[in-house]
Every structure is written in C-alpha cells, then in structure tokens.
Amino acid sequence: MSAKHLTECGIMVCLIYKLIKFKIPNYLIVILINYLRNRTFRIKLNHTLSDIGSIKAGTPRGCILSPLLYTIYTSDFPKTNQIMNCFFADDTAILAQGSTINYVIHTLQKGLNNIEKWCTLWRVAINTDKTHAVMFRKGTSRKELKTLSFFDEDLTWDKEVKYLGLILDDKLTFRSHLKYNTEKFWAKVHLLIPLIGRRSLLTLENKLLLFKQVLRPILTYAAQIWGLSAFSNR
Numbered sequence: 001m002s003a004k005h006l007t008e009c010g011i012m013v014c015l016i017y018k019l020i021k022f023k024i025p026n027y028l029i030v031i032l033i034n035y036l037r038n039r040t041f042r043i044k045l046n047h048t049l050s051d052i053g054s055i056k057a058g059t060p061r062g063c064i065l066s067p068l069l070y071t072i073y074t075s076d077f078p079k080t081n082q083i084m085n086c087f088f089a090d091d092t093a094i095l096a097q098g099s100t101i102n103y104v105i106h107t108l109q110k111g112l113n114n115i116e117k118w119c120t121l122w123r124v125a126i127n128t129d130k131t132h133a134v135m136f137r138k139g140t141s142r143k144e145l146k147t148l149s150f151f152d153e154d155l156t157w158d159k160e161v162k163y164l165g166l167i168l169d170d171k172l173t174f175r176s177h178l179k180y181n182t183e184k185f186w187a188k189v190h191l192l193i194p195l196i197g198r199r200s201l202l203t204l205e206n207k208l209l210l211f212k213q214v215l216r217p218i219l220t221y222a223a224q225i226w227g228l229s230a231f232s233n234r
Helices: 003-021 026-036 065-073 101-121 175-196 204-220
Strands: 083-088 091-096 148-150 153-155 160-163 166-169
Touching (some): 003 026, 003 065, 091 101, 166 175
Antiparallel strands (some): 083 091, 160 166
C-alpha cells in the first residue's frame, strides 16, 4: 500500500472514529463512507479534458453534509480557559489576552503547540503561509516581540491582518479597513453607473434593488464591529 493511500485511509479512519464517538448509527456511517471515498475530478479547458484525478481528502464543496462533517471532525479541537477559539468554516483564529505581553505570547505559543499536536494526530494540513499573528494593544513599544513558532515556521508579527473580509489593525482604528471599503465601494459604483445613473432606463425600483444587493452590503458588512471607530475615520 502506498504512502498516499495510507494517508487517505488514515483520514477516513479518523472520521469513522469520530462518527462512532458521536454514536452515529452504523448504517449511516457506511453511507457516509461510500459517499466520501473513490471520488474523482477532471478539468476542462476549452474543448480539452484532463486525465481523471483522485480526491484524497475533504468533502464535496457546497454539499449540505460538508459543514456538519467538518464540525464533527473538529469538535475536539484544543480548548483552554486562556484562549478563545474563533471558527468560521475552516477559517480559524485564536485569541489570548493578559496584563503583560510576555504572558500573551506564552499563552499563544502554548495554544499553537497544542494545535500542532492535534493537527498531526488527526492529519489536518495547515497552510502556515496564511497564518499570521497580530498584537492588539494601546501605545507603542520599542521592545521587539518574541517570535511565535508554528510547524517549524516563524510567525512574524503583522501590523494588520485580514480575517473574514475585515481588516484588523493592531490599534483597532479600522482606518485601513474603511479605506479599503471606500475604494471597493466606488469601484462598484463606477461599474454600475450605466445601470443606476441618471441616463439609465431602469426604473427607480430596480436601481434601488441594485443598491441594496450590490452596494449597501459593502458599506454595512461588519459595521457592528468597525462602527465604533473614530468619527474622523468613518
């Protein structure tokens, strides 16, 4: 048996183990196994089809079962009283707070170590290139922050990170996010001018519908969070 086949079987075994742990009936487990294994894909470019490839892991995209299976698989994700886990599908963030910077860094590193062990045990791949760290704090300090380590990679401390479409800067002023939102909004406005402008033959009702569906979501997304930013930024 090849190493790749072992990996594929290993992931399936992990899922079966967790389904049994949740006391899922055996007949449903068999159905899920048949549903997930031996899946293939092909790519079509113009009129040319690629060879058939095997899907080694993951669940079908857009399937109603995929979020449920993912939730079951990650139900035992490391948890501690010192760290808050934030999940949205497979976008994960961990948060730690404390009275000193050293305590926060130590807590985060301990949490990353636990996550690394969990991922290794359950064969979950993490893209360290998309893993970032940011320290939210008041004031400034010339003291260099100790680097966090994750899967033998050093995580640099960034001034801002983008999570779920929201740009979080280290002072939580949301200045960068609002600038990004403004540029995105006006870019969409210019694209829609032929439809919503004065010369457009669309009815006012249809123009309003376009505003509500395309433009307003840009202005209001996550407003509950950045809405408390300084008036000058807003």
